[in-house]
Every structure is written in C-alpha cells, then in structure tokens.
Amino acid sequence: MYLTQCLHRALQQFPDRPMTVCGERVRTTRESVDRVARLAAALQDLGVRPGDRIGILALNSDRVHEAFFATWWSAAAAQPMNVRWSPAELAHAVQDSGTELLLVDDAFAPLVPDLRERCPGLRTVVHCGDGPTPDGLLAFEDLVARSAPVPDLRAGGEDLALLLYTGGTTGVPKGVAIAHRGLLSALLGSMLALGTVETGGTTLVPAPLFHVAALCSWYAQTVMGGTQVFLPAFTPAGFLDAVQRHRATTCILVPTMVQLICDQEDVERYDLSSLRSITYGGASSSDALLERAMKALPGAAFSQGYGMTETGVLTVLGREEHRVGGPRLRSAGRATPTVELAVVDPAGELLPAGGVGEVVTRGDHVMLGYWRRPQETAESLRDGWMHTGDAGYLDEDGYLYLVDRLKDMIISGGENVYSAEVENALAAHPAVASCAVIGVPDPQWGERVHAIVVLRPGHTATADELRTHTRTLIAGYKTPRTIEFTDTLPMSAAGKILKRRLRDTTR
Incomplete structure (x- = not known):
C-alpha cells in the first residue's frame, strides 16, 4: 500500500478530468501528475532522500496538494505544520523533526528569517505562494519548470509518510509518525463506513490540511478520481460561494464551521443542491445545531x-x-x-x-x-x-x-488544546503563582479555554495582560478566552489540582 498509487490510477482512467481547483486555476489529472513528478525531481536535486521530512507551512492550495504527492513520490515524509502556531512552536517542530527543507506560501514567508535563526538545520526554503518570491527562497514554479519528471519511488507499507505534530500533555507538541499503510487503512475504513465520496465527485477542502481528518477527506476524493476545490481559509460566505460555483458534492467540517454557515444571514440565496454529504468531527455537536444545519442544507446527508x-x-x-x-x-x-x-x-x-x-x-x-x-x-x-x-x-x-x-484535552472550534501547554505559558508570567486550565461549554466553540489563576503575593496582572503574554508563547487559539482569579485552587491529598471540581463550579 502506497499513497501515490491513486495518482497512477487517476492518470490511467481520468487523465483529462480536473483534479485541482484553486481560485481561477484549474489543473487536469495529467497536468497535476506531471507537475508532481517534476517537483519530486527538484526536491531530489535539492538533496531530499528517502525518509527525510519535508515541512509544509502554507494555507490550502493546489501547490500544497502537489507538495504532498511529490514528497511521497520521493519516498520522503510530509510534515504539514499548524498554520496557527506561534513562531516558537513552529521552530520546535522543525528542530524536533530534523526538517531541512520547508515550503512556505505568501502568508508565512515573513516568518522565514526568524525560523532560520532558530533552526540552524533548515537549509532550504521553497516559496509556494502566488506573489513574488522573497530573497533567499526558491520559487516553486521555477523548480517545476526546469525539472524533468522522475519515476515514482513507490515508498509504502511501513515507510514513514506523515509526521503530524499534536499538543502534548507535557506541554510540548510531539510528532505522530504515520506510515503509508496506517493512513490508507484508516482512510479506507472511513470511506467504507461513510460512503460519502463518489467517483468523479467534487470535494471542497475548507479545513486546514495539517489536520488528519482534512487530509483523509482530501485524499479520499483523489482515490475515487475527482476534483479537489481548495479554500485557503474558511469563511461562511466563501464556503457557500464555492459550493454553488463548483457544484461541490462533499466536504468535511468542524461544528464551529457548521454553526457559522447556519448563522450566515443570506444562506438561503445560495444554490447548494449539489452538496450531497457533509461529514463533521473534531468536537461534539449539539442536537440544536444539527437540526439547524439539516434545515439550512436539506439536500446534504450528515x-x-x-x-x-x-x-x-x-x-x-x-x-x-x-x-x-x-x-x-x-x-x-x-x-x-x-x-x-x-x-x-x-x-x-x-x-x-x-x-x-x-x-x-x-x-x-x-x-x-x-x-x-x-x-x-x-x-x-x-x-x-x-x-x-x-x-x-x-x-x-x-x-x-x-x-x-482521561487526558486534560480541550476541543475548541475543532482544535485540540492540551491544558498543560496553556498552563506552562501562563506560569511563565512573573505574576502567576499557580494556575489551572479547563474547557468549559461554549455555544460557538463547543468548549472554550478557561484559566483559573492564583497571583503571587504583591503582584498584579489583568486578564488581558495574561492573554497577551501567552500569545507570545503559544498559538492564539490556545490562549484562554476567559480568565478568573482566585486565592487558592482545590487540591487533592496528593497535591494535585482537582480539575473536576473546577469544571463542576465553572460555567
């Protein structure tokens, strides 16, 4: 089992069918696979070898699609990075993984000087955006244009395919190593159970491709021979417009996205009749939200x-x-x-x-x-x-x-937030003596990150001050949305903070 197999099948059976749509740019299967083989040649010329990790720090696009497949074509492993992370978190992932080649788009090219300073092993950065290529970066399109296609190395089985960094209970993101067979096994199981992706269908990709669920949704349509429509970022109006314009048949959303779609005032003016299935996950969804969603999108099965x-x-x-x-x-x-x-x-x-x-x-x-x-x-x-x-x-x-x-994880807007990461960031403030971070119910986000803080004697700090401080250390979505101050935290006999008691008394 190898992840590039779907490209060979699609090229054989649907060579002239659109494979990717990104803005006004449409590429057929033939064009896309050719570009993948050329990009793989360029990566190998730049020193990429089997087993190397290739970082991808970019919003959803057709070039990100090509970067994933060119990485696997070269028997390397893709490391898509969380685009909401702070520079310190991004640098940790680059350093920890030993990533030497990184792709960035226009949104993240300004971070490259800082990343290079923090990560001495980062030797090559490729610009995969639409704007001018900054000095010191290699241009994605130049690499594709000047390279001749190379054969697929067909890595597979137990070979490393993905390295996905996720929050850790110790407060430091850790890399999850996923083999070709691992992703394919999970993917095929979900495809059989869901039955939502159809041959020749069109999948809308609004969720960021550093999430394994978004990756599976994107990859499933490629397996079935169809079209991927990439949204760089989710907005309800952008989503609805893309469904209508491209006649999307399926997509995956987190409940927060579903709620924003339902809240869109002019949702009824869009023709959403093509959308036949919606898969949601990443957080629980209330009965009320599901009822609203089914009414707003009556033609889609959930x-x-x-x-x-x-x-x-x-x-x-x-x-x-x-x-x-x-x-x-x-x-x-x-x-x-x-x-x-x-x-x-x-x-x-x-x-x-x-x-x-x-x-x-x-x-x-x-x-x-x-x-x-x-x-x-x-x-x-x-x-x-x-x-x-x-x-x-x-x-x-x-x-x-x-x-x-069992783990103190909070799911806010479909993003995993480990309380230890937030607590470590808060504790680094000189005014904080101790703290506890929990998830509390939130009508928009499912759960919100809530902090209970004990200040050091003689020190003062406001909630806004602490939020500003944590944003320098962790991603914005991990920053506590609400903070309360207290004199003491409930403790067990063993000296552990009783978070269950805090959850019971906090709303």
Whole structure:
C-alpha cells in the first residue's frame, strides 16, 4: 500500500478530468501528475532522500496538494505544520523533526528569517505562494519548470509518510509518525463506513490540511478520481460561494464551521443542491445545531467521525442514524471496517457493554509511534492496543458513547488544546503563582479555554495582560478566552489540582 498509487490510477482512467481547483486555476489529472513528478525531481536535486521530512507551512492550495504527492513520490515524509502556531512552536517542530527543507506560501514567508535563526538545520526554503518570491527562497514554479519528471519511488507499507505534530500533555507538541499503510487503512475504513465520496465527485477542502481528518477527506476524493476545490481559509460566505460555483458534492467540517454557515444571514440565496454529504468531527455537536444545519442544507446527508491524530477515524455515525435521530445521535458511532475497538478497565481487561473505561484500538490504522519519544510511545501502545486517553462505553450494538477525557484535552472550534501547554505559558508570567486550565461549554466553540489563576503575593496582572503574554508563547487559539482569579485552587491529598471540581463550579 502506497499513497501515490491513486495518482497512477487517476492518470490511467481520468487523465483529462480536473483534479485541482484553486481560485481561477484549474489543473487536469495529467497536468497535476506531471507537475508532481517534476517537483519530486527538484526536491531530489535539492538533496531530499528517502525518509527525510519535508515541512509544509502554507494555507490550502493546489501547490500544497502537489507538495504532498511529490514528497511521497520521493519516498520522503510530509510534515504539514499548524498554520496557527506561534513562531516558537513552529521552530520546535522543525528542530524536533530534523526538517531541512520547508515550503512556505505568501502568508508565512515573513516568518522565514526568524525560523532560520532558530533552526540552524533548515537549509532550504521553497516559496509556494502566488506573489513574488522573497530573497533567499526558491520559487516553486521555477523548480517545476526546469525539472524533468522522475519515476515514482513507490515508498509504502511501513515507510514513514506523515509526521503530524499534536499538543502534548507535557506541554510540548510531539510528532505522530504515520506510515503509508496506517493512513490508507484508516482512510479506507472511513470511506467504507461513510460512503460519502463518489467517483468523479467534487470535494471542497475548507479545513486546514495539517489536520488528519482534512487530509483523509482530501485524499479520499483523489482515490475515487475527482476534483479537489481548495479554500485557503474558511469563511461562511466563501464556503457557500464555492459550493454553488463548483457544484461541490462533499466536504468535511468542524461544528464551529457548521454553526457559522447556519448563522450566515443570506444562506438561503445560495444554490447548494449539489452538496450531497457533509461529514463533521473534531468536537461534539449539539442536537440544536444539527437540526439547524439539516434545515439550512436539506439536500446534504450528515455523518460524524470520531478519531485522533494517532489513529485516524475510529468510529462513524452514519447518515441513517442522523436521519432517524433519537438517542444514538449522542453517540460517536461504530468502529469502521478496518478498526478494532474496545473499552478496558485500569488493569487492561475488556469491559462488557455499558462498562465505562478507557477507549482502546488496534490495527494497521494505528501510528508507528511518537517521533523520537520511546517512553511516551510505550505508554500509549500497550499490550497491542493504542490507548486513546478517552473514557467511554459501548452499547450492545457496538455504538461508542464518550463520557469524559482521561487526558486534560480541550476541543475548541475543532482544535485540540492540551491544558498543560496553556498552563506552562501562563506560569511563565512573573505574576502567576499557580494556575489551572479547563474547557468549559461554549455555544460557538463547543468548549472554550478557561484559566483559573492564583497571583503571587504583591503582584498584579489583568486578564488581558495574561492573554497577551501567552500569545507570545503559544498559538492564539490556545490562549484562554476567559480568565478568573482566585486565592487558592482545590487540591487533592496528593497535591494535585482537582480539575473536576473546577469544571463542576465553572460555567
């Protein structure tokens, strides 16, 4: 199993079908695959070797599509970077992964001098934007134009394909190493369970491609031979216009996007009849929001996916359950055909239906491990199972219900925020004595990042001051939206902060 196989099939069967649309730029399968082979040649001329990590720091575009495939064509691994990270977080990912070649677009080219100063091993930066190429960067289009196509090296199986950095409970992002077979196994399982991507369809790509769910949605349409329409960033009006103009048939959204679409005042004036399926995930969605979405988009069937970066999609709640409604809408669905899922007690013993414990999974879809973190890998991959850190139970028919998170992770607007990262940033302020960060319900974001702070005696600080401080260390979406000050934090006998008590008393 190798990730470039879909290009060879598409070239054989649909050579003149549009493969990518980006703004006014449309490229056929023949053109796109030729450009991939030429870009791969250029990357190899620049010293890229099998197993190397190639960083991608850019908004969604057809060139990002080509960069992924050219990386795999060269038997290297793609490292798409979170475009919302701070410079310090980006530099950590570049340094930790050993990335020596980075692609940036117009939005992130200004960060290159700082990244080069922080990352001495970063030897080559390629500009993949539409504007003029800045000094010291190589032009993407020049590399493609001057290079002759090279054969596909057809890396696959256990070879590293993706390195995705995700928030860590220790407060430092860690790399999730994903093999070709891992991504393909997760992808094929979700495709079989969802049944949303059709041959020759058009997938709208509004979610950023550093998310594994967005990657699977994008890749699935390529597998089925169709067209990808890339949105650099999501806006409700831009989304609705793109559906209407390009006759998109499917897409993946996070609930915050769904809500913004529903809130768009003129949503009824758009022709959305082509949109036949919408998959949502990344956070829970309320019954009220689902009802609004189904009314605003009556022609689209809704499905939900649950998973994590380390595993891809694990469970799917399909169209039929959404149509019927009822209590199963509160479930995360059932395991996909390529996933084995179970719930275990603290001793690792399987629990019967209804027993609440930790959700675990095993199969080819599971990550290779955490990049250069053997201890954390061993903690997560135990006894043949990947331990998700989520608590839940299975009913008699195999539907999974999530009841809590064992890890202190907050999902805000579809983004994972680990409380330890935010707490570390807050604690670096000289006025902060101690703090705790929790997720609290929020009507727009699903959860918002909320901080409870104890100040040092004789020191003062405002909520705005602390938010400004944290933005220098972590991404803006991780910064607490609300901050409250207190004299003490509830502690257990072992000296641990009782976050459950804080959640119970904070709204």
